[in-house]
Amino acid sequence: EVQLLESGGGLVAPGGSLTLSCAASGFIFSNYAMIWVRQPPDEGLEWVSAVAASYGNTYYADSVRGRFTISKDNSRDTLYLQMNGLRAEDTAVYYCARILSSGAFDYWGQGTLVAVSS
């Protein structure tokens, strides 16, 4: 059974940093690209960042480029999102998801809440 479990969310002051983790199980993690998607309270979905299955190609939404860093540790079956320079508008539930070859996201974690506030 495919499972994705996010952790690392919490309350952080503006300008602060946080690292999210997504532990994967039930599939060959190194074979899949992965993505982070976020959802601000009572708002829609927004893709944040994606990483290729291997070799490290990374992609970022304009809203986070230069502040967030995605990484994938295939030896630990874990996806990460390092978030620096956090802003109030980064407040959201952050989901990790697995990417199909066509680009769709077929399995999602339960999400972890990041709240940026003083």
Add this chain to the structure above:
Amino acid sequence: QSALTQPRSVSGSPGQSVTISCTGTSSDVGAYNYVSWYQQHPGKAPKLMMYDVFKRPSGVPDRFSGSKSGNTASLTISVLQSDDEADYYCCANGRGYNVFGTGTKVTVL
């Protein structure tokens, strides 16, 4: 890239059909046949309902169907059931980018 445009809400009675539109541009929806749809119940993670415009993942009922014409994709739910009441999001999947729709709340009357 701007969010894809979806109607804010659609509604129908049990047994009826509803169609949700998703309008983008020739650079996203119209560019490739890589449009996916997600269902999200309150407080839950999104669930993949359709990919590559019209392909259903295993376990998704055939009451759900997808199509695309030009820059607009559509998701149709036929024989509406109470459990279909949820938010639905389209997404254009590209290499190096993804753009979601604004979301549509489906209400079963």
